[in-house]
Structure formats: structure tokens, C-alpha cells
Amino acid sequence: MSSTTLPPSGEQKAIRWYPPSYDIRVETIPIPKIQHPDDAIVKVTFAALCGSDLHIYRGHGGVNKDHTCGHEFIGEVAALGHSYGGDNTGRPSLYSSLKIGDKVVSPFTVNCGECHACRLGYTGRCPEGFLFGSPALEGGQAQYVRVPKAGGTLFNLSDPSTWSSNLSSEGKEKALATLSDSSLLMLADILPTGVFAALQAINHPKVAPIITGKPWPLCFSQNAPSSNQVGLTDEDRILTVAVIGLGPVGICATVSMLDLLSTRQIPYKFVAVDPLESRREKVTAVYKTIDAAGKGNGEFAACSTDEAKDKVKEWTGDVGCTAVLEVVGNTSALTLAYDLVRAFGVIVSVGVHGEPPLPLTGRQVYNKNVSFDFGRCPARAMFPPAFDLLVKRQDVFGGIGQPASLVDQVVDFSQAAEIYRAFDKGEVGKVIFDPWQAQA
């Protein structure tokens, strides 16, 4: 046995949170060990800071136990439990094929990959699922992390035969050889979440008349039975969509939505909304960077909250947006989503709503016939389409620190407390920690 196959032992550095709030420390703690035969230990190459880390950081999560932070990480397999190798018929294929040294990215929650919820693709709600970087499960902002149910959870970037893609096998191999780890890390949460938000909107029944050109309820039938109304006009078939919140997930949702609109040749009017000017500049740079084919046929405006209401009114009269993607998760964002959405529209909300109750009455919801699609992205199930989009949009997802880049900077652990503070204040965009970089 070579030394590289020995399980790691000893101590490691980790970024840890302490209650009640705003207390981030870099500490030396034991390297995690295999606790269950289905576990893997992953040596973390990069770990990212995410907007949803801020809920606990601010003390809003109802959490009172210190723990290692972070739910977005990429790395390589350093140790495997006894379940791996041998005959694992009927279990996720990684229990047979995953090896020490494989490059892997993890979704932000554990998912077994073999229960009813996972079989349906609802991996974000696996009954055995835990969120990394919570009191229930130590996070990935460390040199090593323990991944429970790793055969169902991890995505094996060293073995592209383990997932489907619209790319050819050669296309996948080439992408994996050229994509940077900082780019692939976007698969851990923000890109699947953006794709999920966009897909939920575009596949929603309320959007079908615009996409099919057939009115409700004929939009669902194969044949188009004759009826007694005037046909849809070209104007009727323009999809007006708003994205509220232009942090990293909002950018991913915007890019995903533009990709769906352009590939399906759906004409659109697109309002990207954020109160912060720096974020509006970012989304504008992203839109400019995407080539004509990736933009399709539409108009695009980056707006402040007030500008958004005026722009939607200008573009749709008093009708409103057919789809609103609410990527923030607070009551003011949801109130704005309601104000912007049309009657018979859909609001997709992927932000973590921390403060009950929702700011809407049943009567308001009734009066607009509005549909809501709330909740956590089933990230593991979304990896294949997210990977394809990551490859296609390297102009946005490939760089670091450019005007159109999603990732602002890569830093070492010594800057953790300051970066958390700056991220909380909106002073920096997406930041990646390199746990192995010599501390400044």
C-alpha cells in the first residue's frame, strides 16, 4: 500500500463559527475519521463562502453550537469506508467505482441517492440529508471534510461516465481537462440553484401558454382543438421575467434563464433587480459578455427596486412579469416579487426565508392567481444540466476578478474573519478559500 492510500490523520486547519453571532475563528482541530462504512474523507482543494452562510453568521439560524463552516467544497477523495469496491449491485454506482484520489465536488447537502426522495430526484430533501456547515454536520471550510453517504452524495469529476450530458464523451473529457477547480466549485450550490430556479419557472404550467402559443387550457394538449377566441399575438408570446437579487446565485439564475430562453428561441424582456449598484454593474457586464447566440432575442435591463417597477410597467402596461425569480429570501424581496408578477404568474423563490411570516395575505394571492414555487435546490440531481451550462458559459464562470466573473478572489484562511465581515456587508462578491495556501 502506498502512503497516499493511508487515511489522513493528525490535525488540520478549519474555519469555525461560534455563537451567538459574527464570531469566526480559524482553529486547529482533528482531521475527521471514517465513522460509517458509507463515509468518505475528502481533502478540500477549495471551499467557497455563500450567502446562506450568513444566516448562521448573523445569528439568525437558531443555531447555538460552534461548528466548522461551509457547504461548498471541491477536493479529492482521501479515505473511503468499507462499503466501497466489491459487489454493490442496486446501490449508486459510486459505491463500486469511487477511488482514493478521485476529484469530487459535493452538493451542499448529503443525499443517500437510494431512497424514494432521491430516486425521484428530490435529493435536497433526502430524509438522511444534512446540511454541511451546520451543527448537524461539520462543513467544508477546512482542509478535510467527512462526507456521509458519499456514494450517493459526491459527483465524481474523475469519471465522466457516471453522469449524463448533452456534451459528447470527448466534449466532457476536454471540459474536465480544462475547467479550473474554482469554476467547478460553482457546482456545489450556486449554479445548480440558478438552473433550478430558471427551470422551475420555464417549466411552470402558468408559463405554458406563452411557450406553446396556445391559450389555457389548450396549452397542455397535443392537438389544438378549435375554440372561440382570437389567437395569441406576437406581443403575447414575449416572456417577461424578473430576477430579484443579483448576488452570485442571482447571476447564475440570470445566466441559466438566458440560456433557456435563447436555446428555446423564446422572445423575452428581462429585468434584473438589485438595490446595490455594484451588483447591477456585475449583471450588466455578464450580459455584455455573453455572445449573441447565448443571449437570444430579447431586451435586458438592470434596475434598482424602484426602477424595476417602472420598467415592468413600461414593458407590459399594467400586466406584470409572467415569471419572477426571487433569489434573496426575505420579506421585502418577496413583496417586490408580488408587486412585479402578473395575474396568472409564477414566483420562484430559492432564497432561505429566515423570518416568518410571509408578507402576503391569502386574499392577495387569490387576487392574482399567483403560483409559488419555494425551496431548496436538489443540487445533486441538478448537477448534469449545471455542468453543461458551466462548460458553455466559461466566459462568465471561468475567470476570477474580472468585471463579468462570478468569483472575486481566492484567499487563505487567515483572512476568514475579515472576508466574512466584508461579504456580510456586500463589499465583496463570491470568495473562495484555499485551505492549503500559506497564510499571509
Ligand SMILES: [Zn+2]
Ligand atoms: Zn451555498
Ligand SMILES: [Zn+2]
Ligand atoms: Zn435519499
